[in-house]
Amino acid sequence: MTREPRFGALAADARWQAAWEAANSFATGDSADAEGEGRPKAYILEMFPYPSGRIHMGHVRNYAMGDVLARFKRMTGHDVLHPMGWDAFGMPAENAAMEKGVHPGGWTRDNIASMRAQLKRLGLAIDWSRELATCEPDYYGQEQALFLDLFAAGLVTRKHSYVNWDPVDMTVLANEQVIDGRGWRSGALVEKKKLSQWFLKITDFADELLEGLQALDKWPDKVRLMQENWIGKSQGLEFSFRLAGGAPGFDVFTTRPDTLYGASFAAISPDHPLAESLARDAPELAAFIEECRRQGTAAEQIDTAEKMGFDTGLSVEHPLDPDWHLPVWVVNYVLMDYGTGAIFGCPAHDQRDLDFARKYELPVHRVIADGEETGQHFTGDEAWTGPGRLVNSHFLDGMSIDEAKAAVIARAEHEGWGKGTTVWRLRDWGVSRQRYWGTPIPFIHCDACGLVPVPKSQLPVVLPEDADFSVPGNPLDRHPTWKHVACPSCGGEAVRETDTLDTFVDSSWYFLRFASAPSDKPFDPEVIRRWLPVDQYIGGIEHAILHLLYARFWTRALNKLGMIDIEEPFASLFTQGMVTHETYSREQGEGLPPLYFTPDEVARTADGATLESDGAPVDVGRVVKMSKSKKNVVDPDAILDQYGADAARWFMLSDSPPERDLPWSEAGIEGAWRFVQRLWRIFGDTEKTGDGAEDKGLARKLHQTIAGVAADIESLGFNKAVAKIHALANDIEKAPPSATRAEACRTLILLVAPMLPHLAEEAWAALPEGQRTTAMIADAAWPAADPAMLVDDEVTIAIQMAGKLRDTMTAAKGADRAALEAAALARPRIAELLGGKAPKKVIVVPDRLVNIVP
RNA sequence: GCGGACGUGGCGAAAUCGGUAUACGCAGCAGACUUAAAAUCUGCCGUCCUCGUGACAUGCGGGUUCAAGUCCCGCCGUCCGCACCA
Numbered sequence: 001m002t003r004e005p006r007f008g009a010l011a012a013d014a015r016w017q018a019a020w021e022a023a024n025s026f027a028t029g030d031s032a033d034a035e036g037e038g039r040p041k042a043y044i045l046e047m048f049p050y051p052s053g054r055i056h057m058g059h060v061r062n063y064a065m066g067d068v069l070a071r072f073k074r075m076t077g078h079d080v081l082h083p084m085g086w087d088a089f090g091m092p093a094e095n096a097a098m099e100k101g102v103h104p105g106g107w108t109r110d111n112i113a114s115m116r117a118q119l120k121r122l123g124l125a126i127d128w129s130r131e132l133a134t135c136e137p138d139y140y141g142q143e144q145a146l147f148l149d150l151f152a153a154g155l156v157t158r159k160h161s162y163v164n165w166d167p168v169d170m171t172v173l174a175n176e177q178v179i180d181g182r183g184w185r186s187g188a189l190v191e192k193k194k195l196s197q198w199f200l201k202i203t204d205f206a207d208e209l210l211e212g213l214q215a216l217d218k219w220p221d222k223v224r225l226m227q228e229n230w231i232g233k234s235q236g237l238e239f240s241f242r243l244a245g246g247a248p249g250f251d252v253f254t255t256r257p258d259t260l261y262g263a264s265f266a267a268i269s270p271d272h273p274l275a276e277s278l279a280r281d282a283p284e285l286a287a288f289i290e291e292c293r294r295q296g297t298a299a300e301q302i303d304t305a306e307k308m309g310f311d312t313g314l315s316v317e318h319p320l321d322p323d324w325h326l327p328v329w330v331v332n333y334v335l336m337d338y339g340t341g342a343i344f345g346c347p348a349h350d351q352r353d354l355d356f357a358r359k360y361e362l363p364v365h366r367v368i369a370d371g372e373e374t375g376q377h378f379t380g381d382e383a384w385t386g387p388g389r390l391v392n393s394h395f396l397d398g399m400s401i402d403e404a405k406a407a408v409i410a411r412a413e414h415e416g417w418g419k420g421t422t423v424w425r426l427r428d429w430g431v432s433r434q435r436y437w438g439t440p441i442p443f444i445h446c447d448a449c450g451l452v453p454v455p456k457s458q459l460p461v462v463l464p465e466d467a468d469f470s471v472p473g474n475p476l477d478r479h480p481t482w483k484h485v486a487c488p489s490c491g492g493e494a495v496r497e498t499d500t501l502d503t504f505v506d507s508s509w510y511f512l513r514f515a516s517a518p519s520d521k522p523f524d525p526e527v528i529r530r531w532l533p534v535d536q537y538i539g540g541i542e543h544a545i546l547h548l549l550y551a552r553f554w555t556r557a558l559n560k561l562g563m564i565d566i567e568e569p570f571a572s573l574f575t576q577g578m579v580t581h582e583t584y585s586r587e588q589g590e591g592l593p594p595l596y597f598t599p600d601e602v603a604r605t606a607d608g609a610t611l612e613s614d615g616a617p618v619d620v621g622r623v624v625k626m627s628k629s630k631k632n633v634v635d636p637d638a639i640l641d642q643y644g645a646d647a648a649r650w651f652m653l654s655d656s657p658p659e660r661d662l663p664w665s666e667a668g669i670e671g672a673w674r675f676v677q678r679l680w681r682i683f684g685d686t687e688k689t690g691d692g693a694e695d696k697g698l699a700r701k702l703h704q705t706i707a708g709v710a711a712d713i714e715s716l717g718f719n720k721a722v723a724k725i726h727a728l729a730n731d732i733e734k735a736p737p738s739a740t741r742a743e744a745c746r747t748l749i750l751l752v753a754p755m756l757p758h759l760a761e762e763a764w765a766a767l768p769e770g771q772r773t774t775a776m777i778a779d780a781a782w783p784a785a786d787p788a789m790l791v792d793d794e795v796t797i798a799i800q801m802a803g804k805l806r807d808t809m810t811a812a813k814g815a816d817r818a819a820l821e822a823a824a825l826a827r828p829r830i831a832e833l834l835g836g837k838a839p840k841k842v843i844v845v846p847d848r849l850v851n852i853v854p
Numbered sequence: 855g856c857g858g859a860c861g862u863g864g865c866g867a868a869a870u871c872g873g874u875a876u877a878c879g880c881a882g883c884a885g886a887c888u889u890a891a892a893a894u895c896u897g898c899c900g901u902c903c904u905c906g907u908g909a910c911a912u913g914c915g916g917g918u919u920c921a922a923g924u925c926c927c928g929c930c931g932u933c934c935g936c937a938c939c940a
């Protein structure tokens with residue numbers, strides 16, 4: 001092969017992508033294959049994409065990172081599983097169907113085809129034979145089978161719950177789809193509606209999902225903490241209030257039973273059954289409840305919402321003193337779906353209760369001492385929630401808060417009016433969606449037999465192709481024939497469940513199906529045992545809670561069913577940062593939003609930017625996540641056309657640490673492209689051996705770089721690996737020709753192979769006969785770093801006086817303390833600075849520094 | 855409000871164990887090559903001054919230490935998560 005003076009990226013991309021495909025280079029054998037035996041496995045997985053239509057730069061970054069790791073693992077002798085698939089169900093497809101009159105399936109499959117082509121242009125080392133799409137019956141049919149297994153194990157329930165109902169689109173909305181109390185698409189006022197919904201009993205696993213976080217030491221602390229807060233374990237006392245006079249009242253939950261003597265009222269939620277029953281005879285209360293329900297739950301509304309209450313006129317007995325009666329209020333800040341939907345109010349030591357008590361002029365009694373402050377009369381508008389001894393609390397006086405909590409719980413349990421209990425923030429996972437484009441829930445409703453699971457022999461329950469999307473609502477529900485079936489149990493007339501599963505169910509087990517995808521069952525446990533858990537999972541922080549928690553739950557549930565051995569699906573998790581870009585805009589005047597321009601429309605200069613169409617300046621705004629609304633998006637296809645896959649991959653891996661945001665810039669991608677060309681020139685020097693001599697300094701640098709880059713890739717420190725490769729390239733270029741230099745040029749090809757696979761293949765193929773160990777570099781081994789070369793035999797020693805650098809000297813590696821001290825003191829400059837006096841103290845750190853304290 | 859992360863040149867950043875701060879890149883400046891441009895190469899590139907093996911610099915103010923970007927305390931700022939969670 002004749003060597004071109006410049007690297008022709010576009011031709012090389014196509015050539016090597018075809019070569020890898022022809023050679024089936026990245027296929028992963030099943031465990032039965034002898035190929036995998038003896039080699040350690042590495043399951044590298046990036047979160048699979050939603051097929052929205054086009055890939056974006058965030059995908060490029062995500063998949064470039066995973067690909068570097070997968071290719072590196074192959075080079076270091078691992079049996080690698082690196083698959084790709086599509087999270088293909090979901091609302092956008094159905095919205096497209098409604099807006100453009102296309103079928104969701106056609107729309108989705110077209111998108112998959114074009115995105116697959118785009119991904120292939122990146123040159124990813126993926127086993128495409130394992131590709132899956134969750135919208136295909138061979139996937140969702142197996143999901144239905146798993147759902148039936150969970151049902152049989154008692155982990156699926158149906159219950160009534162309040163949902164956000166859009167009366168125009170006739171569908172349930174997720175909380176994120178409710179904007180200012182209105183449906184995000186229809187703009188209609190959202191109603192609270194009670195519907196019978198399917199739930200997965202994730203709360204059964206609350207404790208182990210929480211405990212399990214501790215073992216996930218290769219997850220970011222941030223994600224573990226977010227999950228911990230989401231699960232939200234609280235321990236406290238649950239007890240019953242009796243109505244004054246002795247009639248049964250209601251249960252309350254508190255984490256502060258120690259403050260029970262500070263109670264001044266009891267409060268129930270507007271949604272509490274007691275409030276609802278009282279409202280039937282009290283129009284004013286009914287009106288109050290109605291007003292509370294209209295209040296939004298968005299963050300800013302809660303911030304500004306005032307505490308509101310309605311005095312029911314009822315009162316309850318204080319559990320520790322039946323003669324002490326507390327008024328019962330209905331208040332807007334008590335939530336029905338946390339705890340028991342009722343509380344006792346202790347204003348002195350809870351800010352919300354204090355705000356409420358001050359507004360309605362209820363008593364405020366101190367029961368926790370604030371330093372010297374022990375008086376019962378509490379003043380001010382700031383509740384005391386800090387530590388202190390119990391005061392004004394009878395038998396609790398003098399105890400610490402923890403002692404008092406334990407004492408009250410013990411007494412409640414002894415006297416039988418309450419018990420110590422644990423309350424979770426985590427709710428059961430509502431998986432019902434009144435949508436077409438999702439996995440049909442495999443159940444049948446029969447008037448005679450009730451709820452009947454679809455027999456596994458009748459799976460998959462396939463979506464009908466001929467659905468009607470011209471009007472709002474659930475197309476499955478109004479389909480003329482689909483839902484009408486014979487009951488599998490009695491054979492009588494029955495109807496199918498028309499709800500479909502939340503798409504988070506689809507993504508809760510796809511990593512199992514990648515490893516093993518038999519046609520007659522969800523997966524083969526033997527194969528799962530070989531590949532799982534995923535060794536490295538990479539994706540966006542936006543999935544820190546829901547997806548990752550659901551996948552953890554699903555894995556534990558299957559474990560409980562005895563179907564798999566593992567408890568946690570992802571051994572190591574990495575959350576990568578976003579790709580960002582400057583924004584370009586012009587103000588349009590008062591009250592109007594700024595007008596944004598795309599990077600293509602703008603010419604960037606060193607100190608500003610101008611619009612190309614009129615030559616006048618535009619405002620250069622903040623660097624933010626690429627988004628259509630800000631128009632600061634760069635299309636990966638255009639970049640690949642111009643610079644090729646390797647330059648794009650290199651830029652994605654350079655400069656910014658992978659967990660941080662990466663600011664995309666034209667200058668940056670051009671710099672990456674220039675470096676690719678520079679490497680190409682260096683790779684052409686593998687025969688320039690000069691007189692054949694060794695270059696010891698360069699050899700050290702080479703071996704240190706081999707070891708350093710390997711360590712950086714293992715720890716996903718791609719930006720550091722890039723810097724080390726740059727530094728080595730600089731040294732090679734500066735070094736005179738030698739046998740070592742020629743060797744370094746050859747080795748450098750291997751070092752960049754995981755990141756720049758097309759360039760590396762091209763350079764590998766262009767090597768002179770006999771310099772290649774394998775036909776393709778995709779099958780080559782990572783170079784070995786010689787341990788003897790990793791340490792220098794001379795080191796530079798810093799000489800400090802009182803901690804400030806004053807001189808440096810070279811010394812033999814490993815020189816002892818006395819020798820270093822003597823050498824340092826003998827330096828003319830140090831002697832001069834000491835002025836003949838003996839130093840007070842000398843600290844010697846071997847191989848690093850000598851610090852002299854004068 | 856609660857919880858968390860971060861703050862180092864004009865910019866992205868490095869410093870892995872408390873031990874020579876600013877590696878590597880981008881942008882910029884000067885020069886070489888060229889009729890010219892591109893490409894490429896060489897050098898400079900934290901601030902200040904008295905231009906030195908000088909002083910000062912890692913958001914601000916303290917502290918521990920022979921030694922602090924790194925550890926501790928208190929502020930300020932930015933970003934993220936959760937949120938009337940009892």
